[in-house]
Amino acid sequence: MNRKPVELYVYGAEILCPSCVNLPSSKETYEWLEAAVSRKYPNQPFVIKYVDIHNPPEEESVKQFASRVVEEDMFYPIVLLEGKIVGEGNPRLKTIYSELEKYGYKAV
Template sequence: MKLGHFKPVEITIYGAEQICASCVNLPSSKETYEWLEAALTRKYPNQPFSMNYVDIMNPPAEEKLQAFAQRVIEEDMFYPVVLIEDQIVAEGNPRLKTIYVEMEKYGYQAPTV
C-alpha cells in the first residue's frame, strides 16, 4: 500500500496534573496523552504526526498556546482537550474512533492486512 503525501498533523493536548472535577474516575491528562500517542502510532505506522502536551496551569511562552490554555480555564472545558490542527476534536475523555475519523481527513490510513 502506498501512502499519499501529506504534511504530518499537529495534535495538541491541553490538560493539567489535577484531574477536572467532572473527570474524577478518568485517567490524568498526561496519561491520556501517552495513551493517545501509543494508539495513533499503532494505528498509523510509518505515518508521522507531532504531539504536544500543554499544561494549562503552566503553559509555555508561545502566545497561541497560552491563549488556548486560558480559554480552557475560562470556559471551564473538560480536560484534556484534544486539538488536531487547531480544531477541537475531544474534551474530557477522548474517543479513539472520533480521533481516527479526524486523522483520516488528513490522509492517514490504517494499513490493510
C-alpha cells in the first residue's frame, strides 16, 4: 500500500455530554472505533487519536478544534476523519466506513 494512513481524531471528555447520557463515553467510542476499523480494514494502516477537549495537546489545529467543540456546545464524541466531521454524539460506523473508502480503503 502506497498511501499515507488516514488520520481519525476522536474529540471528547471524561464527563458525558449532557445530551448523551445513555451513550458510551468518548473514550469507549474511541476504543470501539479503533477495533471496528481494524477488523473491517485489516492490514490497511490508519492513525486514530483521542483528544480530551478540556486538556488538548499543544498541536495548534487540534487545540483549536477542541476549543470549538467546547465553545459551540457540540455533541461529543466528535469523530474527525482527515479534518472532516464524520460523527457527532453517536457516530455511525456506516458513515465512517463510507468516508474511509473514499480514501481507497477496501473492506475485507
